[in-house]
Amino acid sequence: MSPTDGERDWRETTVRQDSRLSRMLHVLIHMGRYEEAVTSETIAAMLSTNPVVIRRTMAGLREAGYVRSEKGHGGGWRLALPLGRISLLDVYRALGEPPVFAIGLSIDHAGCLVEQAVNASLQGAMAEAEAILVARLGQVTLADLAADVDRRHEGAGCNPGPV
Template sequence: MRRDSRLSRMLHVLIHMDRHYKRATSETISKMLCTNAVVVRRTMAGLRDFGYVRSEQGHGGGWELARGLDQITLLDIYEAIGKPPLFAIGPSVDQPECLVEQAVDAKLGDALKEAEALLLERFRTVTIADIAADFDRRMPEGQCNIHGNIHAEQSASG
């Protein structure tokens, strides 16, 4: 794998769910994300545990939003997927004995902590509704997007 795309994927799908008139099945969502229904259920489980979405089993079941997109920040979703590591670089060991190594890791750690704080602050202050608004500005007609066919399919089968 190259990079962890769960945050991006969950934001993506939550916006679609907001525009969806009914519950979306894992299968439907998996097609939006070009992946597998099990991957969807696995990742969305965290969002359900944190109360951002609900899932219903059985016939007619599926996923739906549990609150408005303006009530969910990027930080919320980041935490709901388990706060995966943000950085791909870091020290070689956690608690080095060598004092030189300690000094190196302290300096590097300071820079990383600053960058992390900035990133999480952005996550904290941006809601998913903000992103949806960006989308609406790009597509003011409110018309089709790449997943329009999936919505139609869902409409036909429902």
């Protein structure tokens, strides 16, 4: 019965909910508190994950010029810019602008006017929502968040290792 056997043009993309932005912001703000280089291992312990995951994710930030990495003794990661020069939007973009929405459009029937109308409406709403999100992310710098932290309590931080 299956109407279209060969047709696989489903443009379906799976998107695991992506916590890279949240995690990298966390890391960068911590880095802003210390001048010394931080190793991937230390950061991984901080986030309860693996050093390789850290390197993989921070690679985008390095290419965008927000952090630098150094090998060998005393090496690790350092901020390349002050926190005030990095917005949440900058980090988001450095991560490759991962998909914002978990809601997708079905584009099976490009010629169907109903689908066109549906998708145009949904797309418009999502574009507007994304514009708001991007605008807000662009207005907040990492320094702003660091100040929030100071406002919440003096000097407390995350311990490396599990909570």
